[in-house]
Amino acid sequence: MSKLKSWLQSAEIYLEKRVVILFFFGFSSGLPLLLIFTTLGLWLRGAGISLENIGYFSWIPLAYGWKWVWSPLVDRVSIPLLTNWLGRRRAWLLLSQIAVVLALIGMANSDPQQNLSAFVIFALIVAYSSATQDIVIDAFRIESAPEKFQAAMAAAYMTGYRIAMMVAGAGALIITAWASDGDAYQLSAWSISYLVMAGCMSVGIITTFVCHEPDYENKQKDRDALIASKLKHQHLPKTIAHFLAWLDIAIVEPFADFFNRYGKPAAVILLLIGTYRISDIVMGVMANPFYLDMGYTLGEVAAISKVFGVIMTLLGAALGGVLLSRYSTYSILFLGACLVVITNLIFAVLAFVGKDLALLTLIISMDNISAGIATTAFITYISKLTNIEFSATQYALFSSLMLLFPKFIAGFSGVYVESFGYIEFFVGSALIGVPVLGLIILLKKIIDE
Structure with a gap:
């Protein structure tokens, strides 16, 4: 009974106001991703776009991998009028959210069969705007609460994120199917679906208005650092010296x-960050085309993968948050990475067996619980690595590095499947995750020493 009470007390942290705010920001952050990733893959496949091109489209979310490039601007630059009204963090949030909405509307009014270039441009705008929103939300989370809340806030963020993915995944498919006449591809049905998704971004916009700006700026520290840095360039004209001082604070100092x-150990830490999610990201690009090629209908994919699967991810995220409050971060990182490797291997079994709804449900359950635990552990880990004085820039570097190499490799997944088949692909996607386990063990040993 005492153990149950202890676990319940650990779970009470999810009722904290700052944790709840991150739930809604997680929704706003998670909504755009599938709309330029797996859901987009279904749209393109239905429109007759080749698997090779769908694989190349997976490079669009690489914008998330480059967000460290402009994160110093988000961290330090004020937006005229908006910053005075909302504060720096909320000003950047509102600007990025509005940009996502407008770009989704642009995608909804484009035709990938007739003008693929325009379609790509709007998708890129969604990606870069969404990546900018993520920079701000990550900084907001780190700055809004002390370390004892970070695991719960990461789990709440992941819960909102995954619910948004359910909306952008299953929700988008259900709307598309509802708006279609029969099973044939219809552009208008996808257009309606993406317009509805644009409207769902209002959740993030409303949250931006109702939340409070975090007390993060430490203006005196900034002024002292700026003065100290300007002394290095005092022989230069005042304007140039001020600009170089700003570069020191915004770009050089965080790194x-x-x-x-x-x-x-910094090099090993960066290597772990850059490869931790490689197994599930590479596999995820071909997941939806795999379901269709195996003979599953859009309704079955929506029900099992996008609804039931997301519920399992939410369970995994919540479980990850509780586990992190009771065990070491490295232990849960290892557990999550190990489970992801195992579930990718089981996908190879499904590819061998063929269409089987019961087996698909089991695998989706295991895969999403594993992803929930792994992602919550990883977000908590890189949050602990971040210095609050440089929160936006450093976290953007870590989260960008997390995606950059895996997304690049994932771009060739369609070519690999067409050359070798799904069984070999899933086995390969599992094997490339094995070295990550060794890195976690090595890093824990180095840090403990």
């Missing part, structure tokens, strides 16, 4: 701070 704090 120098990380390497100064972690020393030699």
Whole structure:
């Protein structure tokens, strides 16, 4: 009974106001991703676009992998009028959210069969605007609460994120099927679906208005650092000296701070960050085309993968948050990475067996619980690595690195499947996740020493 009470007390943290805010921001953050990733893959496949081109389309979310490039601007630059009204974090949030809405409307009014170039441009705008929103939300989360809340806030964020993915996945498919006359591809049905998705971004916009700006700026520290940095350039004209000082604070210091704090293990930490999610990201590109090629209908995919699967992810995220409050971060990182490798191997079994709804349901359950645990552990881990003085820039670097290499490799997944088949693809996507387990063990040993 005492153990049950202890677990219940651990779960009470999810009722904290700051944790709830992150739930809604997670929804706003998660909604655009599938609309330029797996849901987009279904739209393109239905429109007759080749698997090779669908694989190349998976490079569009690489914008998330480059967000560290402009994160110093988001971290330090004020937006005229909006910043004075809302504060720096909320101003950037509102601007990025409005850009996502407008770009989704642009996609809804484009035809990939007739003008693929325009379609790509709007999808890129969604990606870069959504990546900018993520930069701000990550900084907001780190700055809004002390470390004891970070695991719960990460789990709440993941819960909102995955519910948004259910909306952008199953919801988009259900709307498309409802708006279609029969099973044949219809552009108008997809257009309606994406317009509805644009409207769902209002959740994030409303949350931006009702939440409070975090007390993060430390203006005196910024002024002291700026003055100290300007002394290095005092021989230069005032304007140039001020600009170079700003570059020192916004760009040089965040990166120098990380390497100064972690020393030699920094390289191993960055290697782990850059490869931790490689197995599930590479597999995820071909998941929806795999379901269709196996003979599953859009309704079955929506029900099992996009609804039931997301519910399992929410369970995994919540479980991950509780586990992180009771066990070490490295232990849960290892558990999550190990489970992802195992579930990718089981997908190969499904590819061998053929269409089987019961087996698909079982695998989706295991896969999404594993992803929920792994992602919550990973978000918590890189949050702990971040110095609050450089929160937006450092976290953007870590989360960008997390996606950059895996997304690049995933771009060739369609070519690999067409050359070798799904069984070999799923086995390969599992095997490339095995070295990650060794990295976690090595890093834990280095840190403990």
